[in-house]
Amino acid sequence: MPIEIPTLNFIALAPPLIVIGTALLVLLFDLAVTDKRVLGYLGLVGVVIAAGVSIAMGPRPATTFQAMAISDGYALFFNLVFLATAGLSILIAIDYLERHDLQRGEYYALLLFSASGMMLMAAATDLIVVFLGLEIMSVALYILAGFNWRQLASAEAAMKYFILGAFASAFFLYGAALTYGATGTTNLNQIGLWLSGGNSDPMALVGLGLLLAGFAFKVAAVPFQWWTPDVYQGAPTSVTAFMSVGAKGAGFAALIRVLRSGFGDSAYSADWALAAAVLAVLTMTFGNLAALPQKDVKRMLGYSSIAHAGYILVGVAAASESGVRGVLFYLLAYAFMNVGAFAVASALERRGEFSTTQRDYAGLSQREPLLAVAMTVFMLSLTGMPPLVGFWGKLFVFRAAVEAGMSWLAIVGVINSAVSAFYYLGVVVQMYMRAPAEYSPRLVGEESDAKKPAAVNLEVAIGTAVLLAMLLTVVLGLWPGPVASLVTMMPLG
Amino acid sequence: MTAVPTSWFLLLSAILFVIGAGGVLLRRNVLIMLMSVEMMMNAVNLTFIALSRHLSSLTGQIFVFMVMAVAAVEVAVGLAILIELNRLRATTDVDDVSSLKG
Numbered sequence: 001m002p003i004e005i006p007t008l009n010f011i012a013l014a015p016p017l018i019v020i021g022t023a024l025l026v027l028l029f030d031l032a033v034t035d036k037r038v039l040g041y042l043g044l045v046g047v048v049i050a051a052g053v054s055i056a057m058g059p060r061p062a063t064t065f066q067a068m069a070i071s072d073g074y075a076l077f078f079n080l081v082f083l084a085t086a087g088l089s090i091l092i093a094i095d096y097l098e099r100h101d102l103q104r105g106e107y108y109a110l111l112l113f114s115a116s117g118m119m120l121m122a123a124a125t126d127l128i129v130v131f132l133g134l135e136i137m138s139v140a141l142y143i144l145a146g147f148n149w150r151q152l153a154s155a156e157a158a159m160k161y162f163i164l165g166a167f168a169s170a171f172f173l174y175g176a177a178l179t180y181g182a183t184g185t186t187n188l189n190q191i192g193l194w195l196s197g198g199n200s201d202p203m204a205l206v207g208l209g210l211l212l213a214g215f216a217f218k219v220a221a222v223p224f225q226w227w228t229p230d231v232y233q234g235a236p237t238s239v240t241a242f243m244s245v246g247a248k249g250a251g252f253a254a255l256i257r258v259l260r261s262g263f264g265d266s267a268y269s270a271d272w273a274l275a276a277a278v279l280a281v282l283t284m285t286f287g288n289l290a291a292l293p294q295k296d297v298k299r300m301l302g303y304s305s306i307a308h309a310g311y312i313l314v315g316v317a318a319a320s321e322s323g324v325r326g327v328l329f330y331l332l333a334y335a336f337m338n339v340g341a342f343a344v345a346s347a348l349e350r351r352g353e354f355s356t357t358q359r360d361y362a363g364l365s366q367r368e369p370l371l372a373v374a375m376t377v378f379m380l381s382l383t384g385m386p387p388l389v390g391f392w393g394k395l396f397v398f399r400a401a402v403e404a405g406m407s408w409l410a411i412v413g414v415i416n417s418a419v420s421a422f423y424y425l426g427v428v429v430q431m432y433m434r435a436p437a438e439y440s441p442r443l444v445g446e447e448s449d450a451k452k453p454a455a456v457n458l459e460v461a462i463g464t465a466v467l468l469a470m471l472l473t474v475v476l477g478l479w480p481g482p483v484a485s486l487v488t489m490m491p492l493g
Numbered sequence: 494m495t496a497v498p499t500s501w502f503l504l505l506s507a508i509l510f511v512i513g514a515g516g517v518l519l520r521r522n523v524l525i526m527l528m529s530v531e532m533m534m535n536a537v538n539l540t541f542i543a544l545s546r547h548l549s550s551l552t553g554q555i556f557v558f559m560v561m562a563v564a565a566v567e568v569a570v571g572l573a574i575l576i577e578l579n580r581l582r583a584t585t586d587v588d589d590v591s592s593l594k595g
Contacts, residue, residue, distance in 0.1 A: 128556055135563045139570050146574050153594050155578040156590045163526050163587075167517050169567075170533035173560060174510060177537050177553075181503075181544040186552050230593040 009064035012071040014057070015050040015079045016119040018235035019086075023112035033144025034476060036384025040094040043108040047087045060488055067187060068126040072073060074328075076299055078122035078253045081331050082342045084307030088116040088339045088465045089242035093343030096238040096346045096458035100354070102148060110147075111242060114140035115424055118250035125261065127176040129155075129184040130254045134218070135170065137250055138306040140163050140241050145235040164217065164227045178207030179262075182467025186263040195266030205271070212275060215258075218251030218311045222282040229290075232302030237349060240298060241342030244305045245335045252331065254317075256324055260492055261315070269319060276317035277409050279434050284416040286309025291423045297345050297356045300423055303339070304382060308334060314413050318404040325397035327445055332483060333381070333393035335474065340469030341378040344371055347462045361427055363436030372431045374470045379424040385416045388477035392484070503542030509536035521587050523578075527571050534564045 010017065025046070026039045031037060059073030090108060095230045097103040117136030126131040142165060146158025158455040180186050182204035183194040195204065217224040233238045259272055287307030294300035312334075315327040348364075350372075381390035394417060398410040476483055513536060516529025540556045545553030582590060 038590055128559055130554075132563070134561060135566070139566055142570050142574065146577060149577055150527075150581075152581045152590070155574065156592055157573045159523065159578055159587075159590065160593075162567075162574055163517065163523065163530065165532040166527075166567050166571070167514075169563075170510070170530060170537060172514070173534065173537040174540065176556070177540040177544065180541070180553060180556070181548070184548050184550060192506075202587065234593050334517070420537050 001303050005101040006066060009062060011057075011063040012064040013069060013120075015083075016056045016116040016123070017084075017241050018050040018053060019046060019116040019119065021048075021111050023109045023116070026105060026109040026112065029142070030109070031056065033105070036103045037094050037098065037229065037461075038107045039108045041060075043112055044087055044090050046112065047090065050280050051080060051083040051087075054083070058199070062123070063226050065129075068129045069120070069123045070125045071123060072492060074253075074257070074324075074492045075123040077328055077487065077490040078249065078331075079119050080247050081328075081335050082115050082118045082122070084332070085113060085242060085245045085335045085339055086110035086251070088335075088343065088469060089238060090242055091236035091461045091465035092339075092346055094344050096236065096349075096462065099238070099349075099351055099459075100148070101351075102236065103228060104147075105142070105304055106146055107147060107233045110144050114144065114242070115246065118246050118253070119239075121250045122257075124254060125156050125188050125257070127179065127188070127258075129140060130258065131169075131173065131176065133250070134169065134254070136146055136185075137247065138169070138218075141247060143164075143238075147239060148236045151234075153235065153354065157231045159230045160227050161235075168217030168224065171174060171210050171217070174481075175207045175210030175212075175214060177279070178181070178210065180207075182207060188258060191262040192257050195263060195268070198267075199329065200267045204266075205268055207474040208268055208272060209275075211257075211258060213468075215251050215255040216279060219248050219255065219312070220283075220306050221279045221309050221313060222286045225283070225286065225306050225309075229302040230298050232305065233296060233299045233355060236354065237342055238296060239347035240302075241339045241346070244301070244342065245331070245338050247310075248305065248309060249331045249335070252327060256327060257492060259319075260324065264319075273317050273319040273404075276319075277406060280310050280313035280317055281410060282310075282411050283313060284309070284413060287391055288416050288423075290418045294423065294457060295357050295359075296298070296341075297358060297361070297427065301341060301345070301354075304420065304423070305338065307416065308382075309337070310416070311394060314401050314406075315352045317406060317409060318397070318400035320400055321491065322403060323397065324399035324492070325339065325484075325490075326393070326398075326400045328487045328490065329396050329480075329483060331392035333389040333473075336469045336476070337378050337381040337388070337390050338354045338474040340466060340473060341382065343462055343465045343469060344375045344378065347371060347459075347466065358427065358430050359428040362434035364431040367436055371466065374466050375431060377470050377473055379428050381477065382485075383421045383424045386477070389473050389480065391477065393481045396484075435471050499543050499547040503540060506536040506543070509533075510517040521529065523575055523587055526587070527568070527575075531568070534560055541558060 061072040063070045120133030142162040148154035182201035183191045220228040291303035315323040381388035384394040401410045513529045513533035541553040
């Protein structure tokens with residue numbers, strides 16, 4: 001039998017390949033360049049080129065590598081979400097790493113590798129590729145979480161993330177194995193074909209459950225959320241900004257494709273919709289209630305990110321085209337507002353300290369009025385106040401739930417948004433209604449400058465990240481039309 | 494001589510997977526937790542190979558190669574993280590590493 005030459009359409013995977021190529025260039029230049037900030041800007045150039053190529057490719061579906069991956073509108077839209085997140089995170093990291101004396105070239109390479117894994121997950125149409133994308137993303141993130149290697153908290157975050165991440169990967173794999181056993185294939189479209197033919201097998205149902213558990217871990221849904229606050233708090237803030245949006249978005253990208261292409265038209269479609277609805281209720285309620293008493297802003301944002309996973313799960317539970325569109329819009333909105341919030345938090349961190357408490361925000365409106373305005377915008381948008389972009393994200397996912405006959409789910413979501421206002425607005429109250437002098441020392445040897453407020457040194461790159469995120473949060477909030485119509489042109493291929 | 498039925502392999506790998514999961518959840522030594530995760534991965538590999546033979550399809554075996562490669566990568570990174578942690582605090586017990594709470 002002659003061996004056929006396989007058709008390898010590399011163009012279809014151009015955006016992740018460009019990102020990988022940039023990461024390799026960063027590693028190469030790392031040997032020669034002494035000012036590592038240059039590497040950050042090099043990474044940024046790669047990210048911008050990859051985003052440009054994604055836009056230029058347009059939403060024409062093209063499969064590649066024997067239908068193991070596809071470049072459809074859905075994947076390209078997710079590319080934009082991940083590249084926006086990566087770009088803003090690189091801008092934050094350039095100054096953040098410099099200030100904390102962590103500047104290393106590997107950082108940017110790892111961040112780009114991780115982003116390429118996320119893009120691969122969104123493009124994957126085969127469980128093997130989903131798994132590989134998941135691991136490319138996760139392994140780089142484990143290292144990044146421990147990048148602040150002199151601090152115990154960072155090493156602890158890396159260890160917890162690693163053990164629980166590998167644990168979840170095993171669940172995902174077992175789910176993939178059982179699905180393969182039932183359907184005889186790992187290709188999502190063929191799994192969908194087999195299941196839509198009226199076939200059913202208890203092994204496929206168990207497999208679906210295990211796949212759901214694996215993804216629930218990656219997107220930090222209850223009851224797989226234990227790692228989230230610790231990892232978000234312990235990791236360097238620039239990494240937290242990246243993974244809070246990137247890992248969550250990639251998890252949802254692959255989850256939705258597996259559920260819709262694989263299990264969408266099957267005897268189990270009502271089962272997974274109900275499971276997603278239950279997860280959504282538990283996740284948003286737990287995230288919001290746990291965020292209420294938090295004093296450390298990074299930890300509070302960690303719990304809030306659990307709540308946001310819950311809101312996005314509402315769109316998944318709707319199990320409809322409009323639900324998918326809502327999730328797409330929500331994740332783009334979340335990329336800007338959440339990375340923006342972390343950008344402000346990292347701008348306020350003083351040298352040698354790796355977190356900010358509520359007190360560090362006291363009187364910020366007098367010290368740094370622009371930063372206070374930006375943080376207010378992000379907090380209001382995360383709450384879901386109109387006319388900011390977070391409002392539209394919530395509106396689209398909740399509307400999809402109502403259309404799918406799950407009004408109760410939308411009501412739970414709205415109540416949860418009201419609860420979340422308490423802790424988001426708590427930060428705003430600190431910034432505008434407390435005097436800066438309320439800052440008190442946290443360390444014993446710090447009495448000498450006890451009355452001195454936290455020094456804000458807003459560098460160029462972080463400032464640019466804050467400004468860009470704020471502009472996009474406001475502009476897309478006032479003018480959501482283009483993105484909302486773009487999302488409708490981006491169906492699953 | 495009768496062939497071993499596929500269901501026996503599936504049962505064995507399910508038992509191995511549960512033992513591994515139990516190890517991660519119950520043991521407090523990071524090294525043993527790491528080994529338990531490896532055990533879960535290898536239980537899945539056994540499932541894949543048994544199903545691959547049962548279905549006469551090569552996909553399962555290819556998946557196993559991918560899993561083995563990824564498992565090696567994970568061990569490399571995991572041990573690096575462990576060494577880093579051990580430098581900062583000489584322990585492999587997860588209960589001794591709990592600065593993050595709340």
